[in-house]
Amino acid sequence: DAGVIQSPRHEVTEMGQEVTLRCKPISGHDYLFWYRQTMMRGLELLIYFNNNVPIDDSGMPEDRFSAKMPNASFSTLKIQPSEPRDSAVYFCASRGTVGSPLHFGNGTRLTVT
């Protein structure tokens, strides 16, 4: 298995632009998670899906952030409009059954200037 695949690896954009981050989970995994990692706040859960359905989005910082999972093999995290404080590394992770470990993608390093 190729693991969790995220794209792009790096994204540099200007403030106000729309940013879309993509994730392909491991085939057969029912759960998909979006995390954000910053120096100040560490690793924060933004949202997670079970069987393509958003279960908990309480970690999404504000309405500028949205996430979708149209099918079992694809999810997006969108920021519109982006702001410099959104600069971080965004990780997607997936797992199978409850209690099994998370498998993380390589992350997308987002820089908003």
Added chain:
Amino acid sequence: AQSVSQHNHHVILSEAASLELGCNYSYGGTVNLFWYVQYPGQHLQLLLKYFSGDPLVKGIKGFEAEFIKSKFSFNLRKPSVQWSDTAEYFCAVPQTGANNLFFGTGTRLTVIP
């Protein structure tokens, strides 16, 4: 809700020194505990996990962790560190009634050759 705390923010060791990183969890019924490692510029990878049974868990790369229920601890250990162990280490626990993992703030380990 279940949570974990890591009190060591940055640990600096010389090669061949012994390592112990602290992790304390809050009580919440059945305890599953994880240690993840993040090498510089890379994604989080599972180091080891505890679900039940032998409280001394062996992981990859010579790491181990001991679940001590009376102390609510799950400290990570390695008898002799190498320069390649330089990384950030995260303790994690499933959140009570939820399917996501709560990650500690992480401990940065720097091993000096």
